[in-house]
Amino acid sequence: MGKITKRGDKLVRTYLVQAASSLLMLDGKGKFRDCQLRRWIQRKRQTLNHGKLVVALAAKLLRIVWAILSKNEAFDYRKAGVAKCSLPKT
Numbered sequence: 001m002g003k004i005t006k007r008g009d010k011l012v013r014t015y016l017v018q019a020a021s022s023l024l025m026l027d028g029k030g031k032f033r034d035c036q037l038r039r040w041i042q043r044k045r046q047t048l049n050h051g052k053l054v055v056a057l058a059a060k061l062l063r064i065v066w067a068i069l070s071k072n073e074a075f076d077y078r079k080a081g082v083a084k085c086s087l088p089k090t
Contacts, residue, residue: 013058020057024050035077037064 006013026032027041040060044053068075 016058016062017054019061020054023057023061024054033077036079037077 023032023037024041027038032038032041037060041053041057044056048056064075
């Protein structure tokens, strides 16, 4: 399960939690397209309460953003939420 520490910028943490909450709301309404991230959310929804799920999703979003920025590549929703070892070798 993901964690968010209190180190770093408070505003960035706030935005990440807000984004995670918005994604969960979209998923709850059935308006979130089917992708690996959505399936991850649905699996975690069965075991975590809402607050912990929001924080875990915010941590996951942060890892996705970090991967995009550090590799300098465009976002691909098919890769989002997929473990690196599960991706095809390029």
